[in-house]
Amino acid sequence: MFKTFLRIYKYQQFHINILSIFINPFYFIRKGLYQGIRQYAPMLKGRIMDFGCGSKPYRDLFTVDHYIGVDIEVSGHSHDKEEIDVYYDGKTIPFENNYFDGVFSSEVFEHIFNLDQILSEIHRVLKPGATALFTIPFVWDEHEIPYDYGRYASFGIRHMLEQKGFEILNLDKSTHFLEVWFQLWNLYLHNLIFTKNKYVNIFLNLIFIFPFTLIGIILTNILPKQRGLYHNSIVFARKK
Template identity: 50%
Template sequence: MNNRVTSGFNPNLFHPFFFVRKGLYKAIKKYAGELQGVLMDFGCGSKPYKALFNVEQYIGVDYNGDGHSHEKEEIDVFYDGKTIPFPDAHFDAVFSSEVFEHLFNLEEILPELNRVMKPKSKILITCPFVWNEHEVPNDYARYTQFALKHLLEKNGFTLLTTDKSGTFITTIFQMMVVYNVQYILPLFGFLMKISPIRFILKFLFILLPNLTGTILNALLPKKQDFYQNTIVLAEKN
């Protein structure tokens, strides 16, 4: 198994999504070993975390809709938004990261996921809890751990583990950096094209808040009632 995930999804402090993606990387790596055999990456996109899984076969499934370009992505099979084109009890495991918030018909899709999974097979899910609107217009929901538990149990799954990534502090600093990148740095216009000035601006508006958030998170109480992502491991009944 190649354990290397690209720097964009296992980032350093200069990355604008440092806290959210570092948290997801650590959480997915923590639970990846629970998934074995033939795995479906549902909503796979570019399969950024594929290297973390040691499975017999890794199949990427996605939906070709508005709001997200699939150019240069590694999708093996497209589905129509309702029916996953595989027979019953086909997969030993399912992984789905940052996808459920984009599914308006999640309660239709969960039975489909259940259908194509073998009995006692496992599904690993991550969902954002605090994040700005993205992939517009296909951004429909933010799920708490309690909502995910309810939806999964209602649709034939047993919850095995619930986890969170991010703390109150890292979430605040992550969203500060997102604001800086989306709304502050563009104000500097052509100055961002000058290398020394671009470095200084990124230092001030990306690196410095990431570093400050990291230090404060190490020193202050780590509270997770305000957090970045929910991570759920469940089993088909």
């Protein structure tokens, strides 16, 4: 029973559902990411690279021939619960030119100091016409310290990708002003009161965070939406 519950709890952390409203302190930002990735994932086919894959939380959204997770081995960071197929050295992706039919990378670019070089590498290992799905944060707190190097507005990420030989097919902003406001408040409470015990955290979420999540859901569906402040850019692109 406990194993089943833990499996459900872990799944809803990234695959947002009704249960997430009650027990997920990151409901708004994760909902925006999940909906955006789910929209574009079916457009990637063939041999896909999940760059910065970690535990591959969105793997089941992709129906592809080969799904290869690539990540960097970081000293002092446990990779025990991650599903990395191939490690790279932070500079060169260890695949030949024109190898992949597509690439997926979610919430990774902010952790890359030499992003210009890595975008060139991603472009190199993609076949001409290959598709790319990236999610990039704009508003979020520092995390995975000290490996947090930047935030990118939609215009900045569009410019960077186009300069590296990508054609932007769609660029969406996930969440809007009010959702960001409620999510940042919930993040503040999470950082203030949460413990290392999952069961205690679920109880704390129900008492302290769920009410604000519910109020946020109601108000964000009633009041006008402003898109100038948002959590993430979701980019669907193609290698020229």
